[in-house]
Amino acid sequence: MANDKLFNGLPWIEPRAVYVHIPFCxxxxxxxxxAIAVGRDAEMEQYLEALEAEAARVIVPRPxxxxxxxxxxxxxxxxxxxxxxxxxxxxxxxxxxxGEATLEANPESFDHEKASLLREIGFNxxxxxxxxxxxxxxDALDRPHQAEAAAQAVKVARDSGLNVSIDLxxxxxxxxxxxxxxxxxxxVALAPDHVSAYGLTYEKGTPLERRRRSGLVLPVCDxxxxxxxxxxxxKLPALGYQHYEISNYSRPGMESxxxxxxxxxxxxxxxxxxxxxxxxxxxxxxxxxxxxxxxxALSGAPTARPGERFEGLEAxxxxxxxxxxxxxxxDPVEFERRTGRSLQSMLPGLEKVIDARLLEIVPDxxxxxxxxGRFLADxxxxxxLVKAGRDD
Amino acid sequence: MTxxxxxxxxxxxxxxxxxxxxxxxxxxxxxGAITQxxxxxxxxxxxxxxxxxxxxxxxxxxxxxxxxxxxRYELNLIDxxxxxxxxxxxxxxxxxxxxxxxxxxxTQGVQAQTVANAYLAIENNLTIxxxxxxxxxDIARPDDVKSEMEQALGIRPEEVLGASGxxxxxxxxxxxxxxxxVPPPEGKVDSPLQALVYNSHFDSYKGVVIYxxxxxxxLRKGQKILLMGGRTEHMVTDIGQFRPTPTPCEKLGPGxxxxxxxxxxxxxxxxxxxxxxxxxxxxxxxLPGYKVPMPMVFSGLYPSNNNDYENLRDALARxxxxxxxxxxxxxxxxxLGFGFRCGFLGMLHREIIQQRLERDSDLDLxxxxxxxxxxxxxxxxxxxxxxxxxxxxxxxxIEEFREPFIRINFLIPTSNIGDIMKICTDRRGSYVxxxxxxxxxxxxxxxxxxxxxxxxxxxxxxxxxxxxxxMDYEIVGFKSEDLVKLDILVAARRVDALSTIVHRxxxxxxGRRLIKKMREEIDRHLFEVVLQAAIGSxxxxxxxxxxxRKNVTAKCYGGDISRKKKLLSKQAExxxxxxxxxxxxxxQEAFLAVLETGD
Numbered sequence: 001m002a003n004d005k006l007f008n009g010l011p012w013i014e015p016r017a018v019y020v021h022i023p024f025c026x027x028x029x030x031x032x033x034x035a036i037a038v039g040r041d042a043e044m045e046q047y048l049e050a051l052e053a054e055a056a057r058v059i060v061p062r063p064x065x066x067x068x069x070x071x072x073x074x075x076x077x078x079x080x081x082x083x084x085x086x087x088x089x090x091x092x093x094x095x096x097x098x099g100e101a102t103l104e105a106n107p108e109s110f111d112h113e114k115a116s117l118l119r120e121i122g123f124n125x126x127x128x129x130x131x132x133x134x135x136x137x138x139d140a141l142d143r144p145h146q147a148e149a150a151a152q153a154v155k156v157a158r159d160s161g162l163n164v165s166i167d168l169x170x171x172x173x174x175x176x177x178x179x180x181x182x183x184x185x186x187x188v189a190l191a192p193d194h195v196s197a198y199g200l201t202y203e204k205g206t207p208l209e210r211r212r213r214s215g216l217v218l219p220v221c222d223x224x225x226x227x228x229x230x231x232x233x234x235k236l237p238a239l240g241y242q243h244y245e246i247s248n249y250s251r252p253g254m255e256s257x258x259x260x261x262x263x264x265x266x267x268x269x270x271x272x273x274x275x276x277x278x279x280x281x282x283x284x285x286x287x288x289x290x291x292x293x294x295x296x297a298l299s300g301a302p303t304a305r306p307g308e309r310f311e312g313l314e315a316x317x318x319x320x321x322x323x324x325x326x327x328x329x330x331d332p333v334e335f336e337r338r339t340g341r342s343l344q345s346m347l348p349g350l351e352k353v354i355d356a357r358l359l360e361i362v363p364d365x366x367x368x369x370x371x372x373g374r375f376l377a378d379x380x381x382x383x384x385l386v387k388a389g390r391d392d
Numbered sequence: 393m394t395x396x397x398x399x400x401x402x403x404x405x406x407x408x409x410x411x412x413x414x415x416x417x418x419x420x421x422x423x424g425a426i427t428q429x430x431x432x433x434x435x436x437x438x439x440x441x442x443x444x445x446x447x448x449x450x451x452x453x454x455x456x457x458x459x460x461x462x463x464r465y466e467l468n469l470i471d472x473x474x475x476x477x478x479x480x481x482x483x484x485x486x487x488x489x490x491x492x493x494x495x496x497x498x499t500q501g502v503q504a505q506t507v508a509n510a511y512l513a514i515e516n517n518l519t520i521x522x523x524x525x526x527x528x529x530d531i532a533r534p535d536d537v538k539s540e541m542e543q544a545l546g547i548r549p550e551e552v553l554g555a556s557g558x559x560x561x562x563x564x565x566x567x568x569x570x571x572x573x574v575p576p577p578e579g580k581v582d583s584p585l586q587a588l589v590y591n592s593h594f595d596s597y598k599g600v601v602i603y604x605x606x607x608x609x610x611l612r613k614g615q616k617i618l619l620m621g622g623r624t625e626h627m628v629t630d631i632g633q634f635r636p637t638p639t640p641c642e643k644l645g646p647g648x649x650x651x652x653x654x655x656x657x658x659x660x661x662x663x664x665x666x667x668x669x670x671x672x673x674x675x676x677x678x679l680p681g682y683k684v685p686m687p688m689v690f691s692g693l694y695p696s697n698n699n700d701y702e703n704l705r706d707a708l709a710r711x712x713x714x715x716x717x718x719x720x721x722x723x724x725x726x727x728l729g730f731g732f733r734c735g736f737l738g739m740l741h742r743e744i745i746q747q748r749l750e751r752d753s754d755l756d757l758x759x760x761x762x763x764x765x766x767x768x769x770x771x772x773x774x775x776x777x778x779x780x781x782x783x784x785x786x787x788x789x790i791e792e793f794r795e796p797f798i799r800i801n802f803l804i805p806t807s808n809i810g811d812i813m814k815i816c817t818d819r820r821g822s823y824v825x826x827x828x829x830x831x832x833x834x835x836x837x838x839x840x841x842x843x844x845x846x847x848x849x850x851x852x853x854x855x856x857x858x859x860x861x862x863m864d865y866e867i868v869g870f871k872s873e874d875l876v877k878l879d880i881l882v883a884a885r886r887v888d889a890l891s892t893i894v895h896r897x898x899x900x901x902x903g904r905r906l907i908k909k910m911r912e913e914i915d916r917h918l919f920e921v922v923l924q925a926a927i928g929s930x931x932x933x934x935x936x937x938x939x940x941r942k943n944v945t946a947k948c949y950g951g952d953i954s955r956k957k958k959l960l961s962k963q964a965e966x967x968x969x970x971x972x973x974x975x976x977x978x979x980q981e982a983f984l985a986v987l988e989t990g991d
Binding site: 019035197198199200201222223225226229246247259261262263268270274275276277278283285308318321322325352353356358374375376377378379381382383385386387 | 918919940941942943944945946947948949950951952953954957960961963964965
C-alpha cells in the first residue's frame with residue numbers, strides 16, 4: 001500500500017480500517033439476521049452520541065486507510081445526522097489520501113442530496129442493496145423497494161461521482177435460472193464498479209427460515225442453486241468483472257480494500273451496536289441490543305465483553321481459512337510474514353480436500369480453491385480450521 | 393432384637409405408575425420413620441436415574457416400627473422393580489418376604505405387570521394383601537377393578553382394601569391388615585445361622601455392603617461368618633437396618649432384614665442368593681438360592697474415539713460392580729475397532745446402562761443395534777450360541793438356526809384387540825388365546841420370537857392403546873426358524889457392526905427400509921456413497937447418497953469471523969458419536985436405524 005509509511009504497527013496488530021455500524025432500518029427483511037433496530041429512528045441522534053462516546057473511550061484519533069459504514073441502513077440517517085457521522089469519522093479516524101470510504105445504501109433511502117453530502121464528508125464509494133431486479137424475488141425476500149428504484153439509486157450515486165458496488169442475491173424462493181441470468185445482465189447494464197453476488201442463506205431465527213421450516217416457502221433445489229452460482233462465476237468475469245472473492249467481483253483495481261482487510265486476517269476497528277473488532281490480536285464484539293449499547297456507551301462503560309485471542313497454529317489456520325476466501329488464495333510469502341509459519345507446513349491434514357481437487361497448490365507455492373472448490377468452500381474451510389498443519 | 397412373632401416382611405408389587413413409591417412413603421410417614429418435612433417423593437428410589445424415570449430398579453429394604461393392639465411390630469418393606477426387564481429382581485425380593493401388598497390403581501385397573509408379579513408372589517407362597525390405590529380420585533372405578541382382579545387373579549372382592557398414597561387415606565387399615573394377614577417369619581434364635589444374601593452393593597467408602605434376610609439363627613457383630621457358596625470366611629464388622637437411614641445395631645435375629653459389612657473387598661466375592669452361616673457352627677445346608685439371570689439382549693458398545701477403549705473398559709467394570717445382571721466381553725469389529733459386546737436383561741436395562749455410562753464417565757459411545765441370543769446347530773452337530781451377528785457361520789455350515797421364543801401377555805382395552813393382533817401377526821406371532829377380564833378389558837396371549845419384541849413392540853403397544861395397554865413376557869424356549877444374516881455394505885465395504893439376523897421372509901423389506909433410513913442419517917460426502925443390503929452375495933436393496941455439490945456461505949466479513957469459524961470447525965469435527973468406516977463417516981443414528989424399521 002502506498003501510504004504504508006503512515007502506519008507504524010503491524011497490519012494485523014494495529015488497525016488501518018474502521019467499521020461503523022448503523023443499525024436503523026425502516027423494516028426487517030424476511031431473511032435478515034443482522035444486528036438491526038426497526039422503528040427506533042427517534043434514537044438516531046442519541047446513537048451518534050454513543051458512537052462518539054465509544055470512540056472517545058477506547059482510542060485516540062488516528063488515521064486509517066478504509067472506512068466502511070454498514071448496517072442496518074446507514075442511508076436512512078437524515079442529512080444532518082449523516083453530517084454528524086462524517087464529523088465523528090473525520091475526527092477520530094481521518095482517512096489517508098487515496099483511502100477508500102464506503103457506505104451502504106438502500107434504494108428507497110438514497111437521493112441526490114445524500115449522495116453529494118457523502119462526497120463532502122469524504123465517502124467515495126456506496127454499496128447499494130439491490131438484491132434483485134425481479135419483483136418476484138424482491139417479494140420473496142420481503143424487500144420493500146420496487147425493482148426500478150435500484151437502477152435510479154445507482155444512477156444517483158454515479159452522477160455524484162461515487163464508486164458503486166451493488167449487492168445481488170441468488171436462490172430466492174421462486175427465482176429461476178433465467179431470472180437470475182437477467183438480474184446479472186441488468187446489473188451489468190448499470191455499469192457498477194463492483195458486484196457482490198450472494199447465495200441466499202436461511203439464517204436461523206429469521207422469518208424466512210421459519211416459513212421454510214413450516215413449509216410455506218420452498219427453497220430452490222440444490223441443482224438450481226449450484227447452477228446459479230456457476231452462472232455468475234462464469235458470466236461476470238466474461239463481462240469484465242474479476243472474481244476476486246467467493247461472493248465478490250470487481251472491475252480491475254476496484255476490489256473492496258476494506259473487505260480485503262478481513263480476508264488478509266488483518267486488524268480493524270469496530271464501532272457501534274453489534275460491531276466486531278480485531279485489535280492487537282484480540283477479537284471482540286459489541287452488544288447487539290440497542291438499549292444496552294446506548295446505556296453502556298453513553299455511561300462510558302465497555303460495550304463489548306472481553307475478547308478472544310488466538311495464537312500459534314490456531315491463528316495460522318484462521319489466516320489460511322480467510323485467505324482462501326480470495327480467488328488468489330494464500331500467498332506463501334505473505335502467509336509466512338503474517339503467521340510465522342510456512343504455508344507448506346499447513347498442508348498436512350488437508351489431504352482429503354487436496355485429493356478431491358477442491359484445493360490446489362500452484363507451482364509458485366500459492367494455495368487456493370479450485371473452481372470446483374469454490375462450490376464447497378465451507379467444507380474446505382472446516383478442514384482447514386480443524387486439521388491444517390496437523391502433525392499427527 | 394425383635395421377637396419373630398412381631399416381625400412382618402413384605403413387598404409391594406405394582407405396575408409402574410400405580411403409586412407404589414408414594415404408598416411406601418406413606419408407610420414411613422404413618423409409622424414415624426420420617427417426618428412430614430422429610431416426605432420427599434419417592435424416598436426409596438435412591439438412584440437419580442430411577443427417580444428421573446419414576447421406576448425402581450434396585451431393591452432397597454426399609455425397617456419401620458408400628459404399635460398395634462399394644463404391641464410394637466417390626467415391619468420390613470422390601471421394594472421391587474416394576475419393569476418387565478427386572479422380573480428376576482422381583483423374585484429375589486419376594487424370596488425374602490412372607491407377604492406382598494398387591495397394589496392396583498383404581499383408575500387404571502389390572503395391568504400385565506400386576507398379573508406377572510402377582511403370580512410370582514403366589515409361586516413363592518406369599519400371602520397377598522390386595523389394595524386399590526388412588527380411591528380418592530373422581531375417576532376411580534373400584535368395583536370394576538375389583539372384578540378384574542377376581543377374573544385375572546382369583547382375588548375375592550371382599551379382601552380388597554382401599555387406600556390413597558397421596559392423602560394417606562386407608563394406610564393404617566392396610567398396615568393392620570398386613571399384621572393380621574401376613575404370617576410372622578419362622579426360625580429360631582439359636583439355630584445355626586442361615587441368612588439369605590438377596591442383594592449387595594459397592595460403596596466406595598465402606599466397601600461391599602451385603603443385604604440379608606436372616607432365616608435361622610442370629611447374625612452378630614464380631615461374628616466369624618462363612619459364605620457357603622463362595623467358601624470364604626469373613627469377620628462381621630458392622631450390622632444395621634435401614635430405618636430408613638442406615639442405623640447400626642448389634643445383631644439380626646430370625647426373620648429380620650438388614651445389612652452387614654465384613655471387609656469384603658470385591659463385589660464379585662459375594663454372590664446374590666448365597667447363604668451366610670456361622671463359620672464355627674455352620675448350617676449343614678444352604679438356603680435355596682436364585683437362578684442367575686440370563687442376559688437376553690445384546691449390543692456392541694464402542695468408543696467413538698478408539699483411544700477411549702481402556703476408559704470404556706474401566707467404566708463398564710465399575711458399573712458391573714453394582715449390577716451383576718449385565719455382562720460385557722471384548723469384541724472387535726472391522727468397522728468400529730475395539731469395543732465390547734454387552735448383554736442386558738432387556739431394552740430398558742440397556743438404555744439405563746448406556747445413560748449411566750455416559751453420565752458417569754463422560755464417554756462418547758457408539759452403540760450397535762441390539763440383538764437376541766441365537767443358537768445354531770451346525771452340520772457337524774455342534775450347537776453354537778450366537779450373541780453377535782458377526783459370529784454367524786456360512787450358510788453352508790448351518791443345519792438349524794434357532795431363536796428364542798416368548799409367551800407374551802397383553803392386557804388391553806377390548807377395542808384394541810384387532811390392532812394388537814395385527815401387530816403380533818406382522819411380527820411372526822402365533823395366537824394363543826384371549827380372556828375377557830371385563831367388558832372393556834381383555835388379556836391377549838401370543839407366542840412370538842423375542843427378536844420381534846425388543847425393538848419397538850412396547851412403543852407400538854403404548855401408542856395404539858393410548859397408554860392403556862401393558863405387556864409382560866417370559867421366555868419359552870428356542871425354535872428353529874428360517875433365519876438369515878443381513879449384511880450392510882457402505883461404499884462397497886461390509887460393515888460388520890451393521891449386520892442383523894432376520895427372518896428370510898422379511899429380509900428384503902427390512903433391508904430396503906434399513907438402508908433408506910441410513911440414507912437419511914449419513915451426511916453427504918465429497919463423493920457418492922452407495923448403500924447396499926445383502927444376504928450372502930445377493931444384493932437385496934440399494935440406495936445412494938449423492939455427492940455434496942455445494943457448501944458455501946456467501947458472506948464472510950469482519951462481524952462473522954468468530955461465529956463462522958466456530959460453526960465451520962464444529963461441522964468439520966463432525967457430529968458426536970460418529971464412526972469413520974473407510975472414507976465414510978457414519979453417525980450413531982445410522983447404526984440404530986434398524987430399530988426404527990419394523991413398522
